[in-house]
Amino acid sequence: MVDHAAGQLYTIEGIAAALIMIVTVWIVLGTTTMYTPGDTHISDMQLEQLGTDVLAMMDTPNSTLENRNNTSNLQQMIKNNYSAFSNPPGDYRKGPELFNTMFLSYANSMTNGRADHIQYSATVYYRNATTPTGSYEFSKTHDISPGDHAVRVTRWVLIDNTITSPTDYPSVIPAPANNNILDRRWQEVLVEVLIWRG
Amino acid sequence: MKNDHAYLSIDFLAGFTIFMIAFIWVATMIPGLFVNVRSTQIDYDAVAYRTGVILTEDPGWQVDGTSDWEVIDDARVPEEVRRIGWAISKENPGVLSAVKMNRSFCSTAFTYPESYQDKIIFGDMPYRFNISVLTNGTYYQSVGDVRPSGAYGYIRRVAKVKQMSDSQVPAYAFMSKGISPKHMFSPEMNITDLLFKEQNLAYQINPRHESTAINVTNISWVYRNQSNLDYFDGGTEKPVGSSNLKVHLLDVNLTRLNPSEPLVAIPPFGHEVYIDGSSTPVIPRLSSPVIVQENVSIVFNSTFFAAEGKTTTASRVFVNFTFGLWNTTNLTYDDGYCINSTYGNNLFRYDYGSPWVREPVLEPAILEVAVW
Numbered sequence: 001m002v003d004h005a006a007g008q009l010y011t012i013e014g015i016a017a018a019l020i021m022i023v024t025v026w027i028v029l030g031t032t033t034m035y036t037p038g039d040t041h042i043s044d045m046q047l048e049q050l051g052t053d054v055l056a057m058m059d060t061p062n063s064t065l066e067n068r069n070n071t072s073n074l075q076q077m078i079k080n081n082y083s084a085f086s087n088p089p090g091d092y093r094k095g096p097e098l099f100n101t102m103f104l105s106y107a108n109s110m111t112n113g114r115a116d117h118i119q120y121s122a123t124v125y126y127r128n129a130t131t132p133t134g135s136y137e138f139s140k141t142h143d144i145s146p147g148d149h150a151v152r153v154t155r156w157v158l159i160d161n162t163i164t165s166p167t168d169y170p171s172v173i174p175a176p177a178n179n180n181i182l183d184r185r186w187q188e189v190l191v192e193v194l195i196w197r198g
Numbered sequence: 199m200k201n202d203h204a205y206l207s208i209d210f211l212a213g214f215t216i217f218m219i220a221f222i223w224v225a226t227m228i229p230g231l232f233v234n235v236r237s238t239q240i241d242y243d244a245v246a247y248r249t250g251v252i253l254t255e256d257p258g259w260q261v262d263g264t265s266d267w268e269v270i271d272d273a274r275v276p277e278e279v280r281r282i283g284w285a286i287s288k289e290n291p292g293v294l295s296a297v298k299m300n301r302s303f304c305s306t307a308f309t310y311p312e313s314y315q316d317k318i319i320f321g322d323m324p325y326r327f328n329i330s331v332l333t334n335g336t337y338y339q340s341v342g343d344v345r346p347s348g349a350y351g352y353i354r355r356v357a358k359v360k361q362m363s364d365s366q367v368p369a370y371a372f373m374s375k376g377i378s379p380k381h382m383f384s385p386e387m388n389i390t391d392l393l394f395k396e397q398n399l400a401y402q403i404n405p406r407h408e409s410t411a412i413n414v415t416n417i418s419w420v421y422r423n424q425s426n427l428d429y430f431d432g433g434t435e436k437p438v439g440s441s442n443l444k445v446h447l448l449d450v451n452l453t454r455l456n457p458s459e460p461l462v463a464i465p466p467f468g469h470e471v472y473i474d475g476s477s478t479p480v481i482p483r484l485s486s487p488v489i490v491q492e493n494v495s496i497v498f499n500s501t502f503f504a505a506e507g508k509t510t511t512a513s514r515v516f517v518n519f520t521f522g523l524w525n526t527t528n529l530t531y532d533d534g535y536c537i538n539s540t541y542g543n544n545l546f547r548y549d550y551g552s553p554w555v556r557e558p559v560l561e562p563a564i565l566e567v568a569v570w
Binding site for chain 2: 010011012013014015017018019021022024025042045046049050053054056057060061062063064065067106107109110111112113
């Protein structure tokens with residue numbers, strides 16, 4: 001008798017194939033749990049978007065006049081880093097204090113009237129003739145230790161640091177001085193803000 | 199010789215059956231593999247993010263390829279509005295149009311939830327959603343279901359909303375230098391100038407796309423100071439004037455001057471005239487004179503000037519108020535001084551830099567989108 005068994009499957013081979021498939025699935029099942037931290041990425045993305053929006057809106061002039069004079073809120077705050085100035089009239093706080101109020105107000109507001117719990121730390125990076133690049137701490141919340149998921153947002157801001165004494169300021173208010181760290185010229189500075197919930 | 203070609207052996211059948219059972223079992227398990235990936239949550243967040251971007255950074259899209267979807271009337275909205283975006287323009291992401299926002303919350307134009315799923319949310323699934331916006335910390339608008347207690351996709355955006363421009367014209371600044379029983383005051387709105395002097399749409403006064411208003415105020419000054427026109431030369435305002443004189447509003451009409459065309463009247467439909475702060479408008483063409491104590495306001499809604507046959511981008515528009523000085527004792531119109539554009543070159547132009555015009559300002563707004 002001549003057997004023609006070429007090309008046939010036998011029971012033991014079927015079992016082996018089944019086992020291989022099941023083991024493969026078991027291994028794949030075990031590894032997919034590594035996949036999940038998508039959630040973290042999303043909340044980081046949300047925070048980053050929020051921070052970018054807040055800086056962009058603080059740097060958007062509120063009226064034609066502000067737009068023509070390059071005086072968005074953020075531009076004024078950085079320019080008047082130490083001396084008191086008045087915006088709105090009657091408010092003599094310094095730029096960093098105003099930044100603190102406005103940043104937290106924009107970042108923490110929610111449509112249902114509740115407040116979020118966002119903390120931040122802002123730094124300004126600049127370039128001067130004498131110190132090619134430098135940075136200084138601009139403003140921060142009281143809580144200065146970032147949580148696990150701090151994100152970093154930045155914005156280039158154009159500063160007119162040429163004007164020394166605006167004529168339209170009443171004499172009773174200390175005139176807004178220039179930023180005393182930056183050179184007396186137009187320049188772009190980089191505002192970097194570290195944001196986290198805490 | 200035995201020929202066993204074309205026969206199946208029992209051995210083969212058993213092996214093949216075991217293989218197929220295992221194969222089917224594995225195949226049915228595969229969808230379960232992705233449970234841990236939480237694909238739906240990621241999808242919801244992505245849809246919420248996309249919706250936030252469309253609303254804050256995109257001006258929308260209508261069937262003719264432009265972004266003026268907000269001017270389309272209710273009946274044509276389902277067919278002609280393709281995408282609802284709130285941005286003033288692509289060049290101004292984050293600066294929103296109050297007109298577009300208000301239009302998108304209009305329940306006569308958009309049915310909930312189909313119109314929104316079709317024109318804002320997109321996607322194959324009928325996602326449920328909640329879109330809410332809080333302008334300047336006080337003005338709340340929203341559309342959608344109450345958010346579920348479980349997981350949902352979410353994004354929060356910070357933006358600024360462009361507010362309408364208007365003008366407050368005090369009567370004492372435009373008093374006539376001559377006497378007459380009837381006076382015409384004609385504020386001019388030069389649409390060409392308004393559109394070309396400021397080309398950044400975020401700060402432009404654009405009567406063809408946004409609401410505008412002219413408020414003539416302090417009208418009681420007219421009859422209290424008939425014999426006191428040295429007021430601007432250092433005189434003082436009189437507290438009490440002639441008690442038998444009232445200011446009548448006789449007519450309000452609009453005329454338009456296009457380049458190389460004669461002056462033509464603009465049909466009196468679509469604008470509203472309010473007297474003394476009343477919330478009920480008087481009809482645009484007055485059938486009888488109306489007594490005005492303090493102010494007259496004329497409000498042009500955002501679609502008024504752009505309507506067919508009204509204005510072009512090259513038009514100059516004159517808003518003509520006709521006032522009469524009514525003597526309540528004699529029951530006649532008396533000669534006297536009143537707010538007037540003709541006597542004394544008191545032409546009021548609705549323009550940038552005018553002390554009487556409030557240019558558009560941007561107010562901060564918070565936008566939240568939830569999708570599930």
